[in-house]
Amino acid sequence: MHGSQYKVLNRSINIFSGFGQTTKSSFRFPGHNTNKMSSPSKATTIPHVVKEEVIASGKWLKLEKTTYVDPVGTTRIWETTKRTTRQTGAADGVGIIALLKRTLHKDCVVMVKQFRPPMDCCTLEFPAGLIDEGESAETAALRELKEETGYKGEVVGVTPVTCLDPGLSNCTTQIVMVNINGDDMENTDPTQQLGELEFVDVLLIPLDEFQKKIDDLMKKEKIVVDSKVYIYGMGMSQAFFKPNELRVLKQ
Numbered sequence: 001m002h003g004s005q006y007k008v009l010n011r012s013i014n015i016f017s018g019f020g021q022t023t024k025s026s027f028r029f030p031g032h033n034t035n036k037m038s039s040p041s042k043a044t045t046i047p048h049v050v051k052e053e054v055i056a057s058g059k060w061l062k063l064e065k066t067t068y069v070d071p072v073g074t075t076r077i078w079e080t081t082k083r084t085t086r087q088t089g090a091a092d093g094v095g096i097i098a099l100l101k102r103t104l105h106k107d108c109v110v111m112v113k114q115f116r117p118p119m120d121c122c123t124l125e126f127p128a129g130l131i132d133e134g135e136s137a138e139t140a141a142l143r144e145l146k147e148e149t150g151y152k153g154e155v156v157g158v159t160p161v162t163c164l165d166p167g168l169s170n171c172t173t174q175i176v177m178v179n180i181n182g183d184d185m186e187n188t189d190p191t192q193q194l195g196e197l198e199f200v201d202v203l204l205i206p207l208d209e210f211q212k213k214i215d216d217l218m219k220k221e222k223i224v225v226d227s228k229v230y231i232y233g234m235g236m237s238q239a240f241f242k243p244n245e246l247r248v249l250k251q
Contacts, residue, residue: 042072044072044073046071047068047069047071049067049068055079061084062081064079064082065077066078066080080169080170081171082170083130090131091137091162091174092130093129093172093174094131094173094175095128095173096110096144098110099177101179101183102183103183106206107206107208108204109210110204111127111202111203111204111229112125112126112127112200112201113125113223114199121222121224122221124203124223125226126229127145127149128144141176146193147192147193148198148202149192149200150191151187152180152190153181154179154181156177157176158175159175161174211236211237214230
C-alpha cells in the first residue's frame with residue numbers, strides 16, 4: 001500500500017475507533033452558516049407527545065396513533081410503528097460493521113444478503129439483530145455475528161443509541177465495530193448458526209473497493225442496499241481516494 005493511502009486508511013480507522021467519544025471541536029463545512037434557520041411560524045412551545053393509543057398489534061410490531069403538540073402549539077396526530085420486543089433501557093437492536101483481516105488478503109467487510117418480504121426482493125445489509133433481555137450491545141453484536149455469518153470477532157467500537165427511521169418508527173440501534181482475525185482456526189471455515197426459518201448468504205466485500213463492488217452487484221441482481229451500507233461505502237470511497245474533496249458539495 002502506498003504511503004499516502006496508508007495515512008488515509010489510518011485516519012479512517014481512527015475516526016471509527018472514536019465512537020461514543022466527545023470532542024471540544026466540531027466539523028464545519030467551508031462557508032456553512034451554523035446559525036439556526038427560522039421556520040415560517042415562530043415557535044411558541046416545546047413540542048411534546050400527549051398520548052399514544054394502540055390501533056393494531058402483532059407479534060413483533062404495533063401501530064399507534066400518537067397525539068402530540070407541535071412547536072406552534074397545535075395538537076396533531078401521527079401514525080407510529082413500534083417494536084413489541086424492546087427491552088428496558090436498551091436500543092432495539094444492533095448493526096455490526098465487521099472487518100475480516102487475513103494475512104496476504106485485502107481487508108473485507110462481512111455483509112449479509114437475504115430476502116426481505118416488505119421489499120419483495122433481497123437486500124444487502126450489515127449483520128444485525130435484536131438485543132435480548134439482559135444483553136449489552138457488544139454481547140448482542142458478537143452473538144448475532146456468530147449466528148448469521150459464523151465468524152467470531154472482537155468489539156473495537158460502539159456508537160451511542162441512534163434512530164433508524166424516525167418519521168415512521170421509534171426503532172433504535174447501536175452500530176458495533178468488530179474486527180475478525182481471519183487467521184484464527186475458528187474463522188478459516190466459519191459455520192453459520194441460523195434459525196430454522198433464517199436464510200442468509202454471507203458476502204465478503206473488499207474495503208478499498210466497497211462502493212464499486214456494491215454498485216456492480218446492484219447492476220447484476222435485483223437487490224436493494226440498506227442505506228446505512230451505501231452511506232458507509234461513500235464514506236470509505238471518500239477516505240481512500242479523495243480525502244480532500246467533498247463531492248456532494250459540488251454545484
